[in-house]
Amino acid sequence: MALPVSLIATFCNLIAFLAAEGGYSSVSLTVGYVGQMTGHMFPILLNIYLATYVASTRRLPKAAAISCSLAVFFIVSQKWNLISPVIPLPNNFALSLLSAYITCIVIGYIKQVRYFSLSDFNSVVDNSANMIMICILSLGSVLSFFFIAELFFEAYILPLVQLPSLDPSSFYDGLLYEFIRGVLWSVGVNGHNVLHMFKTELYDITVANMADWHNFGTELNIISTNFYDFYTGMGGSGNTISLVLCMLFFSKNKNYRMLAKAVLILSLFNINEPVLFGVPVIFNPIMIVPFLLVPLSSFLLAYGATYIGLIPPLSVVQSWIVPPVISGYLATEGSLVTPLFQIALIAFGMALYYPFFRFMDKRSTGLDLSSIFNNRFFNDEEIQTRSRLTSFIPSLQSNLEAQKEVESLQSNGSFVLHYQPQVDVNTQDVVGFEVLIRYQTKDGKIKPPYFLKSFSQLGLMPELDFWVIDHAVKAAAPYANSPGFCISINVSPETVLTKGFVKSLKRIVAQSELSFEQVEIEITEELLVKDEAKTAKIINELQALGLSVALDDFGTGYSSLAYLSRFDFDKIKIDRSLVLNLDTERGKSLFGVVVQLSRITNAQILVEGIETDKDLAFIAELGVRYVQGYYYYRPMSLEALEADGIILSSVNRVSSEGELG
Known part of the structure; x- marks a missing residue:
């Protein structure tokens, strides 16, 4: 159910962009706001899903797990200034997952204490009192953990891990920017938001450089604001259009192929959240490797090709949402070599993604993973819970036939x-x-x-x-x-x-x-x-x-x-x-x-x-x-x-x- 939310949000953003390009500003604003609101719901749903899943597998009270993990997510987000300035909701994927998992672990330990046990053989009053105590103790414990972690991080870690000051025009700093952006995305943090100052500064430099080129014939910079969009971000961060095409043409798992068909149109407009969470790439040690390797390699190839004159430098600023191939043609004012080079980069990315995706594809064909079953069978509320979770990640959707049979x-x-x-x-x-x-x-x-x-x-x-x-x-x-x-x-x-x-x-x-x-x-x-x-x-x-x-x-x-x-x-x-x-x-x-x-x-x-x-x-x-x-x-x-x-x-x-x- 979470994947459709991401699809709705991204389609709304796409429609908003097209409406703005067509001059329908009011439609663009309305649809864009709906897309932003829907997109900001995704981390919250992710928190609920993970809490529900862990509660199901560890047989924890779901009401306590969901309510406590959500409370922790909101409170810690507020304390750590992680509330989105656009829509006043928590918007950090990593914290969403971490708060749910840690909360469920703590609830599991507290539930083992004999005084707080929940049982069908206890009275309703006893179970209710125990549930309240579990929630109070869990919230207190988890919030204390996060606040202590914050103090420790600020005192000992933060001074050592300050983001470096990056030169937007530098080859080495550009490579470092691409790497940091990929690492952040791979753990669920929006790299664009964290590094927005770099991209903003690069945009200003690019606009000034292109104006000087048009007016005075000044040499164009190789690295421009669209350099990352059109060479290392085709289909979204990680050049994930290559991954989508891998799924579409080479996957033996019908669920991956269905995902590829669903997100292909979005990938053409460089929107890849459904891919990142659908494959998944985020928190996936297998797919993180090509997710980092493909854009870094593309950066090197594009920089080298521009440096030796194989392709012209980008000379016109275009929106990041312009589809690959078309973007190269427009950004170089009609060069046919650049679109062909983009196609070659996409094929190169497919070659790098393929062995890693092939491993995922094989895993998905035999992966085991499930309950609101009524009293006709057994008194448990886990089947629909786990079953719906299996449809959230295609690598777990190989259980779909089993789920249908059980239903x-x-x-x-x-x-x-x-x-x-x-x-x-x-x-x-x-x-x-x-x-x-x-x-x-x-x-x-x-x-x-x-x-x-x-x-x-x-x-x-x-x-x-x-x-x-x-x-x-x-x-x-x-x-x-x-x-x-x-x-x-x-x-x-x-x-x-x-x-x-x-x-x-x-x-x-x-x-x-x-x-x-x-x-x-x-x-x-x-x-x-x-x-x-x-x-x-x-x-x-x-x-x-x-x-x-x-x-x-x-x-x-x-x-x-x-x-x-x-x-x-x-x-x-x-x-x-x-x-x-x-x-x-x-x-x-x-x-x-x-x-x-x-x-x-x-x-x-x-x-x-x-x-x-x-x-x-x-x-x-x-x-x-x-x-x-x-x-x-x-x-x-x-x-x-x-x-x-x-x-x-x-x-x-x-x-x-x-x-x-």
Whole structure:
């Protein structure tokens, strides 16, 4: 949503310029003011977006994060004289981002203090009081930090980093000016505003020099006010028209191509804020390199070409908004060599930008990044938040399809839980149920979890897993006293490694009708590979609570056989893919080896995917006692399980006992 704001502002500025050129001064003033007002909203929106995003990823209260970061941004801007003189609003991109990030970090630390915790289990009054205290402490802490930083900067840093006095006509000072301007833009500071005195002085020198040239034949200076506009600022600072053309012609990411098409007209008029924030270039260590290198190289080439007489010096002052090629023609009073030289500079810039952009383009095709999800799925407000943020930066827009799929799930149906019984082969008794998430469309059709990849891509597996856990233990309440009743829940690696996972799981189970011994957590080999030390600690904590831990899908994926000796699992679930190969001798031999390896751990062994008598007979020969599969039961709802007499609720159990009595 922020990118359109930048586009609106820049289009308004363009229309204002064209209206002024056409003699419509009143239209120009009105539209120009709208453009300025809209443009000045951009740092504020950026502050809100970053605060919202950090709050989402760190699970902070968004109201506190947004209000505090905005307050800090305005207060510090006022104190540091960073309020725009044109529109009385803060207008510093770097401070916008910094204030939001630091505020969220401080809120995160304060929220960890037990006295200020926010929980659904607290009363509204307690949560409100804690929220107010979090805001007060956060504001006080962050403002104190900024004011102390100001004192330190003024006392120790400022005397050392005074901007040098630059000679506008000097080759070396011109090169330094271009470098400083690029560095400032790369961290979100408007280099034109900071160095406006240099450009103002250069403009006066240029006008006087060109007047002397026309009147007295004085030699024209090589460096003029338009020298930077027409050679190092084509498309905007950094010669970003070269970057736009790179995106347009060479990008494999459709989002980059869409961005290029949207901003091309603006780049032709040397307006590049949408590019700087859309790619992004600002705060991007990859793109900052060519962003600095291209204009510096163009400066050297243009200066050298003018010095040796390859192109004539600029002899007429033109507006910075005149498009490249046309600008060279007009500024040299009809020279055809200068426009051709500008085209060559643009092509040269594309060659420099290309390898860096290619790296960004490759990253964007597989970059993972997401919530106002309603209670039909889970009670969280992060999906639309992160999803909208992903559309702010095209390098994160590769998640767009995943976002659309998740949003479609919201409007077209709801999640439901099904349970697949696990059976003791010896007694034919049901000994547990694996909880499986399904999607039910509005017309009642049940679909498998095809959406898991999208949730994972958007970083939403923790929310989805906790929704499953919470609903599973609550739905199981009527069956908690059934003999041998136990549910097994598969949890993704992202969720297990989430900070506070064990604590959250403990709270959910403790507040349910189930005991810890009635809940089993299934993890995969992928988790063991991701973080062995942390996983071992989490497994021990779960088992200390009384929860069982099962290794799911054993025999596939990473083939981490060594991990069997390092972790104490309560159950090992052999994957269905090994059962599918039992029709060959090699498959049977391999399956037997996997069973033997599993027995070394002294854990229960359960085989998934049993569907035929032949499969069951072979499993029984190996002495495997527990199975799960269509041979016995398909996944069903709890109501269907109860209707088939597979489990009894507390009400039906009392009724049955009454009949027997």
